[in-house]
Amino acid sequence: MTAETATIELRGVRKSFGPVDVIHKLDLLVKGGEFVVFVGPSGCGKSTLLRMIAGLEDVTDGDILIAGRDVTDLDPAKRGIAMVFQSYALYPHMSVRENLAFGLEIAKVPAAEIRRQVDAAAEVLKIGPLLDRRPGQLSGGQRQRVAIGRAIVRKPLVFLFDEPLSNLDAELRVSMRAEIARLHRELGNTMIYVTHDQTEAMTLADRIVVLRDGRIEQVGSPRAVYENPANLFVAGFIGSPRMNIVDGTCLDGNRVAIGGTEITLEAPIPAAAAEKIKLGVRPEHWSAGQAQDNALPAQVEFAEYLGSTRYVHCRLATGDLITIEQRGGPEALPGENLWLRCDQRAVKFFAASGEARQGS
Amino acid sequence: MSRKAAATRRRAWAATRYHVIGLVTSLLFIAPIAWSMLVSFKSTTEAARPPLPPWPVEGFTTQSYENLAQYGVGIWTYAGNSLSVAAATVVVTVFISLLAGYGFSRFQFPLKNALFVLIISTVMIPFQSILTPLFLILTRLGLQNTLPGIVLIYVTLHLPFSIFMMRNAFDAVPKEIEDAARVDGASVFLMLRRVMLPLVLPGVATVAIFAFLASWNEFLAALILLTDQRKYTLPVMMAAVRSGQFGTIDWGAVQSGVMLMMAPCLGLFLLLQRYYIRGLTAGAVK
Known part of the structure; x- marks a missing residue:
């Protein structure tokens, strides 16, 4: 039941509340059938941007095109979108069936057809037995299913999700996440999903759009964003625990001074001699051992045991706190001195300004 | 064992106290x-005698x-007047305060808060003090008597409180529900009728009760603005009953009134x- 897929295009889209710009001139092309996740810290404008695409928020400047059609000044109902809200936003005084049918009724769809579509949506989401209940009689997960059902029956070109799983408990969140992924596979619609939860972003997205302060910091596949962050912000935001950032000074060619320790890397460092540079290494790319060359001395502050892995938090001589991931091996005790080595191929370089520098 | 008995006694005493005080x-x-x-x-003659015992012997x-x-032009005329005044007051008050409350709750417009405070502040003017100007205005409009x-006067008096109530009621409805209705294609009025109205019904009920009670019982404005006996409302008629005819007061008729x-x-x-109850506490706690 693959629907026709629609592109979404944002051209120089800007939004201001009075003198404050919350979205700065922003361009983005979402391909038909793509699952794009907007991710960023709270207040970064991701929900506002989604609401602008939905037509619930006016656009100060720029154009929004859905399926090639300029919808910038159209009502939400005429844009071919459906939206799922964080708080479900079901109509509390209507039964589940009435909730699903409301949009179709307004569109003056014949009653028999409404019934058929509602039943079909209920079938897809397995909410058939709930159709005569009120939202107040449903659990959180069931409510969110109904909210998704309300979106499905409208047969939209584009689905918009505004943090749909934030109100659910952890277990339910995992199963609903899988459900949404299944829905995307089955329906094939273009979907935009807003979240601050990076697990959701990584698992669901074809492409992730990382936003900060109303600007796009990076657009890319989950893998690209994780492995090649465009700047320090993305490096720190994507990945948990976050990427370790160590300040260093480039000595020459492939040598760098970190604190009082000199490290020689295999590849040349993309920086001039005596230039300050930041090195980013993810927790899983470190190994700890005894005194050795090309390693950073560190003292263990504390360790977190998570079952299959262990996070050891160590303090470098420079004062930077480094988190390393360990699987098996002897347990690190607080106060213990370790020598840390990193997987040299996994080292990312950032200029002092925060921009990524490509190593060769 | 004795501790248990003491606890039972204490509970029994607490329950008795509770019920006696309540009773x-x-x-x-x-x-x-x-x-x-x-x-x-009681019969008319019995009702005029000293009141003990209170029941008819x-x-x-x-x-x-x-x-x-049979009083005056007949009780049903007065009751009809009262009922139609109260009903009209309720309908007009609810209609206006519903729209105004929605506007104040959801729309942004210049001087919104100033306007709202202005409306609310009119509660502070005792209406008795403006009865004369009201009388003159109604006369000029040809609406005196x-x-x-009188419905217009009552509506004016109840609107500040009613708008305040309705604004609170609308404030308590999450904005996302309205967004959802917009995505579903509802126009402002359809949304108001099908989605918002059922959700602010407690507020509407509160406004309706207040408007009804106040206009049903209102005496002073009715007394001053209505001069034709056939247009009297019940409180005005009751005052006439209570003051009696030819020096005798029919206490039985007063009580039946x-x-x-x-x-x-x-x-x-x-x-x-x-x-x-829900309406008055709406929005107080999440």
Whole structure:
């Protein structure tokens, strides 16, 4: 039941509340059938941007095109979108069936057809037995299913999700996440999903759009964003625990001074001699051992045991706190001195300004 | 064992205390109503005698009610006036405050808060102090001594509180529900009718009860603005009954009038009390 897929295009889209710009001139092309996740810290404008695409928020400047059609000044109902809200936003005084049918009724769809579509949506989401209940009689997960059902029956070109799983408990969140992924596979619609939860972003997205302060910091596949962050912000935001950032000074060619320790890397460092540079290494790319060359001395502050892995938090001589991931091996005790080595191929370089520098 | 017995005794004593206090308090509240009701069933002559015992000793009779029914141009004219004034006041007040409350709650416009404060601040003006200008305005409009005129006065008096109530009621409805309705394609008025109205019904019930009770019982404005006896509302008529004819007061008729005036208020309140409590506390806690 693959629907026709629609592109979404944002051209120089800007939004201001009075003198404050919350979205700065922003361009983005979402391909038909793509699952794009907007991710960023709270207040970064991701929900506002989604609401602008939905037509619930006016656009100060720029154009929004859905399926090639300029919808910038159209009502939400005429844009071919459906939206799922964080708080479900079901109509509390209507039964589940009435909730699903409301949009179709307004569109003056014949009653028999409404019934058929509602039943079909209920079938897809397995909410058939709930159709005569009120939202107040449903659990959180069931409510969110109904909210998704309300979106499905409208047969939209584009689905918009505004943090749909934030109100659910952890277990339910995992199963609903899988459900949404299944829905995307089955329906094939273009979907935009807003979240601050990076697990959701990584698992669901074809492409992730990382936003900060109303600007796009990076657009890319989950893998690209994780492995090649465009700047320090993305490096720190994507990945948990976050990427370790160590300040260093480039000595020459492939040598760098970190604190009082000199490290020689295999590849040349993309920086001039005596230039300050930041090195980013993810927790899983470190190994700890005894005194050795090309390693950073560190003292263990504390360790977190998570079952299959262990996070050891160590303090470098420079004062930077480094988190390393360990699987098996002897347990690190607080106060213990370790020598840390990193997987040299996994080292990312950032200029002092925060921009990524490509190593060769 | 003895500790258990002591605890049982303590609980029994607490329950007794609770019920006795409750009983006494409710008796205090019910007594005047019961008294009125009992007197209203006494005969005219018995009702004029010293009031003890409060119940009719010469047998129950509806004579007082019959007397009241024939008072002036007939009780049903007055009751009809009162009922139509109160009903019209409720309808107009609810309609205006619903739209105004929605506007104040959801739309952004210049001087919104100033306007709202202005409306609310009119509550501080005792309306008795502006009765003369109101009288003059109604006269100028040709509405003096008409029921629509008095309805307009009542609506004006109730609007500040009603708008305040309705704004609170709308504020308590999450904005996302409205967004969802917009995505579903509802126009502003359709959304108001099908989505918002059912959600602010407790507020509407509260506004309706207040408007009804206040206009049903209002005396001063009705007395001053209505001069034609056929247009009197019940409170004005009751004042005439109470002041008596040819120096005699028919106490039985007075009490039956009290009963008559109370009935619709009680009925309405019982009908809407479920919403009324919710309406007053809406938005107080999440």
